[in-house]
Amino acid sequence: MLDLISFVKEQNLLNKDKEIYSLVFQDKKYWVKKARPTMSSLSHKIYYKIFKLEIITPVEYKSAKEALKFETSKLKKFEALGINVPKIVYKDEDFFILEDTGRTIHSHIRKKDTKKEDILFFIPKAIETIAQIHNCNEYHGGAQSRNLTYKNNKVYVIDLEDSFDKNIDLKTLQYRDFLLFLLSLTKIKANVNIDYEDIINNYINLTQNYEFKEKLKSLARRISLLIKISKLNFVNKLFGQDVKSFFKLFDSLYNLKMDRK
Ligand SMILES: Nc1ncnc2c1ncn2[C@@H]1O[C@H](COP(=O)(O)OP(=O)(O)OP(=O)(O)O)[C@@H](O)[C@H]1O
Numbered sequence: 653m654l655d656l657i658s659f660v661k662e663q664n665l666l667n668k669d670k671e672i673y674s675l676v677f678q679d680k681k682y683w684v685k686k687a688r689p690t691m692s693s694l695s696h697k698i699y700y701k702i703f704k705l706e707i708i709t710p711v712e713y714k715s716a717k718e719a720l721k722f723e724t725s726k727l728k729k730f731e732a733l734g735i736n737v738p739k740i741v742y743k744d745e746d747f748f749i750l751e752d753t754g755r756t757i758h759s760h761i762r763k764k765d766t767k768k769e770d771i772l773f774f775i776p777k778a779i780e781t782i783a784q785i786h787n788c789n790e791y792h793g794g795a796q797s798r799n800l801t802y803k804n805n806k807v808y809v810i811d812l813e814d815s816f817d818k819n820i821d822l823k824t825l826q827y828r829d830f831l832l833f834l835l836s837l838t839k840i841k842a843n844v845n846i847d848y849e850d851i852i853n854n855y856i857n858l859t860q861n862y863e864f865k866e867k868l869k870s871l872a873r874r875i876s877l878l879i880k881i882s883k884l885n886f887v888n889k890l891f892g893q894d895v896k897s898f899f900k901l902f903d904s905l906y907n908l909k910m911d912r913k
């Protein structure tokens with residue numbers, strides 16, 4: 653253990669410009685995350701004031717030490733709740749060391765040649781984990797597919813450093829989590845049709861957060877004109893894959909069926 657810590661301290665000097673990096677020590681892989689402040693930019697806060705969109709809710713300012721304390725405490729809290737998180741091997745004021753918990757969900761589904769079976773396997777697994785967090789009356793804070801990992805048939809939750817103003821309620825933060833996850837799916841290059849309605853129904857069945865459906869639909873209504881324009885053949889041709897995927901998601905949101913139980 654002491655050997656690992658002195659090894660990491662040496663590595664920290666070599667990796668001065670890296671805030672997070674992995675290393676192998678005695679055949680085991682670890683991740684080192686250094687303390688750094690969390691904040692949103694001023695322009696981000698201004699956009700939030702203008703558009704009042706949950707998705708861009710600014711994160712609370714925390715000093716490097718506060719952020720490290722927040723993230724490591726939240727990892728402990730999640731562990732106690734039975735949510736899979738990497739074990740904290742060591743922490744001090746400047747950095748902490750985590751056990752490796754496998755590749756990110758994003759990395760398993762992002763490639764062009766990703767198979768449909770993989771999409772149908774990893775996305776529901778990720779949704780199950782996000783729903784588990786929400787059912788424990790918690791939020792992730794950055795539930796994109798790059799902040800969930802997969803190892804030995806289990807999904808793990810990482811990157812818990814972001815927190816928000818006390819006046820922002822839990823449901824808003826959970827809705828933000830879910831929307832961030834959906835948006836992160838538009839970044840994958842897989843040549844597979846993603847059934848967003850099915851994903852949303854799956855999440856809602858697990859959490860009973862029925863009102864999120866209406867919220868997603870009304871978000872899409874705000875850009876309904878753009879969605880219509882995006883469907884015009886000559887416009888669609890101009891878009892790159894990510895913009896096409898974005899409009900595909902929003903078209904699905906716009907057409908969501910409100911089949912309340
Ligand atoms: N315990 C772990 N096991 C496996 N991979 C990890 C682990 N911790 C971090 N990673 C990898 O490092 C990346 C960055 O870690 P993390 O998300 O905690 O840092 P961040 O700088 O806050 O990221 P972001 O870019 O999302 O703000 C992750 O996306 C993942 O690929």
Ligand SMILES: [Mg+2]
Nearest residue numbers: 794798799811
């Ligand atoms: Mg991250």
